[in-house]
Amino acid sequence: GSFEMLVAHRDPGRPNWLDTEGRSYGIMFWRFQLPEGDIAPLETEVITLSGRPLFTMPEFAEAAGQIARRFNTMVALSMGEKGAILAQGHETFHVRPPQVKAVSAVGSGDCMLAGIAYGLAKGLPIVEAARAGAAAGTANTLHIGAGQFTMADFDDVFSSIEISQL
Numbered sequence: 001g002s003f004e005m006l007v008a009h010r011d012p013g014r015p016n017w018l019d020t021e022g023r024s025y026g027i028m029f030w031r032f033q034l035p036e037g038d039i040a041p042l043e044t045e046v047i048t049l050s051g052r053p054l055f056t057m058p059e060f061a062e063a064a065g066q067i068a069r070r071f072n073t074m075v076a077l078s079m080g081e082k083g084a085i086l087a088q089g090h091e092t093f094h095v096r097p098p099q100v101k102a103v104s105a106v107g108s109g110d111c112m113l114a115g116i117a118y119g120l121a122k123g124l125p126i127v128e129a130a131r132a133g134a135a136a137g138t139a140n141t142l143h144i145g146a147g148q149f150t151m152a153d154f155d156d157v158f159s160s161i162e163i164s165q166l
Helices: 042-050 056-071 108-120 126-140 151-158
Strands: 026-029 031-033 074-078 085-086 092-097 162-165
Touching: 042 056, 056 074, 056 085, 056 092, 074 108, 074 126, 085 126, 092 126, 108 126, 126 151, 126 162
Parallel strands: none
Antiparallel strands: 026 031, 074 085, 085 092, 092 162
């Protein structure tokens, strides 16, 4: 196989995904980002960008929608076992995976992003890309070691994902 690494300061006109964890400075070395300081939960980044405290799922969903519209982008917000919020334009979705016996959540957010990116790269509608992301992130929790799930795990979880428009 092969891969293409795309790093650009401005929109390169190609699909690209980046999780900066809200930092403006640091060092990126291939797969690893070496941020300055502790890594804060993703919710903290959304609170910072929204400029107000957020406590409930509807508040996070509203903030994700506002951020998506302000920056003309897609926002995927992992909420752990509560699922994820996906916002683009004026559409916001709550993606709810099934309850599973999680062994480890390490790398699940990365797996979710990879599933969404894969779905979008394959031309799937945003809702189905979100379903693929949630399935990858949830299947990842079933094993120790990031990205070690099987396609059977993925398929089982995928068929049980619930998505509702907010």
